[in-house]
Amino acid sequence: MANYDVIIIGSGPGGYVSAIRCAQLGLKTAIVEGRETLGGTCLNIGCIPSKALLHATHMLHEAEHNFSEMGLKGKTPSVDWDQMQTYKNNVIGQNTGGVEFLMKKNKIDWLKGWGSIPEAGKVKVGDDVHEAKNIIVATGSEPSSLPGIEVDEKTVVTSTGALELGKIPKKMVVIGAGVIGLELGSVYARLGSDVTVIEFLDAITPGMDAEVAKTFQKLLTKQGLKFTLGAAVQGVETKNNKAKVTYKLRKDDSEHTVDADTVLVATGRKPYTTGLGLEALGVELSDRGQIKTDGKYATNVAGIYAIGDAITGPMLAHKAEDEGMAVAEGIAGQQPHVNYDVIPGVIYTHPEVGSVGKTEEQLKEEGRAYKVGKFPFLGNGRAKANFAGDGFVKLIVDAASDRILGAHIIGPMAGDLIHEICVAMEFGAAAEDIARTCHAHPTYSEAVREAALACGDGAIHM
Structure with a gap:
């Protein structure tokens, strides 16, 4: 048995990021994980492996549809599914191994096994019980199904x-x-x-x-x-x-x-809290099985906190990371803040989709006056050169102040482009601020500037 300032149950993006932040702030920290590797659902069976397969199959699509037009001649690649799985697993291994390295670097103990909370201030892992002044539940989520459908993970x-x-x-x-x-x-x-x-x-x-x-x-x-x-x-x-x-x-x-x-x-997915012993402890849960927390991620039981997919809000790895840092800073006596109005969402298809802030539908429902600036990627030189002219950038701003309320991008690298808008929104920027910022040519990011220009006198290349 060991005594800790913080024990975190779950090593996904929320859990491991929180552990690192706790350690940086001088807290003696341990992380509990029953898998053979760290990283949780995201790194092992979620975000990372799916992006590996998306990347591999996009390369196949490019070879099948665009290579010959670019003068790249030759036999279209065949698919070696076993090798593609090996590539995916190698990507997983590199990432999970990286998290394990970070735990060692920051002197965070890995308590190997599945954790439960027999009482406040104690975490049981296997036959061992460890004491902690603070316990953070970062157990993530699991897939939900429909009534009458039996999942066998084969068919x-x-x-x-x-x-x-x-x-x-x-x-x-x-x-x-x-x-x-x-x-x-x-x-x-x-x-x-x-x-x-x-x-x-x-x-x-x-x-x-x-x-x-x-x-x-x-x-x-x-x-x-x-x-x-x-x-x-x-x-x-x-x-x-x-x-x-x-x-x-x-x-x-x-x-x-x-x-x-x-x-x-x-x-969809649902919070994964099975076996933690929350009900016996009296930790309050919502009707959807989410752990109820206050503004500092504290549950109704003193010393027990929760973050990520286990609590309310979008089930996104980066949302969990922000909460992981915030709860660590709160435990250390700081005053952290997570801006839930500026959490981007991304779909990693091709084209990608990136979004942040309000949609038109939400603003109409609120009765708020707004303007829209749009620019198609067909008007972007880089996109045309790269066979990526589908889609557009859509910027939504307040009609009176020009302040950015939301952005929605469908097109090449949308998941990266959206972050210019996230930073702008964090600083309360107007569309004109982006419109007057020089963007390198030729880049996809010019489409963002053009959409900002379209909120005013009009885009240049449309």
Whole structure:
């Protein structure tokens, strides 16, 4: 048994970042993780491996569709699925190994095993009980499913199983048109799978700016994905490693079926708090299983905190990281702040989608007067040269003050471009501030400046 200032349960982006920040602030820190490697869902079976497959299959797409036009002649690459899995696993290993190095560098103890909290101030790992003045729950989330659907991670899979299928399916059905479903659906569509996405709502990517979502669906359809919207899945039958998905169209209650080799259930995620002993401790949970916390991430039980996917808010790794740093600083006596109005969201398909702040739909509902500045990537020289002219930058600003309220980008490197807007919003910038900032030519970022110019007298290249 050891005594610590802080024990963090969970080594995902929220947990390991919090541990490092605690150590930097002079707190004796330990992190609890039952996996063989650190990094949580994100590094092991989530963000990182999915981006590796997205990158590999995008390279395949480029070779199949654009290389010859650029004068790159030769046989189109064939897919070695086993080698692609090896590449993905190597990427995972490099990242998880990096986190382990950071734990050692910052003198953070790794308590190997699954943790529970038998009482306030104590964490049990295996047969050992450790004492801590502060305990941070950073256990993340797990995939949620639909009633009547049995996941076996072979024929009917979550994102976890979809990352390590034994072979590329000829037909894949994706249930849910959110971020995870569209990213992994894109991977397999590029690999040659016939991909059908079934979504309960009448539009993809719920909560996204409607204009972007509409454009996004058109571009994904051009890439071969098929969409069945407004459909309620009734069940999935499996037999002989095949599946049959039954759904009803909400508009007329008609019932339909579709066959698949693999069914990906991508209907969201839920907090993972199983086995922690929170109920016995009296830690308050929401109806959705989220741990209730105050503005400093403290639960109703003294000395126990929670961050990331385990609490309310968007289930994003970078949101968890910010909360991980904030809770550490709060424990150390500082006054941290997380600006939840400026947390970007990114979808790593091609084109990418990046967003931050308000959508037009939200502002209309609030009754707030606003202006929109848009610029298409077809007007951007770099994008045209790189076969990346699809999409646009959309900037939304206050009608009176010109202050930036939100931005929505669909196009090349949108996940990187959005951060210029994030920084601008943190400083309360106006569109004119971006419009008057020199941007290097030729870059994709010029499209952001052009959208800012469009909020005023007009874009230059449109």
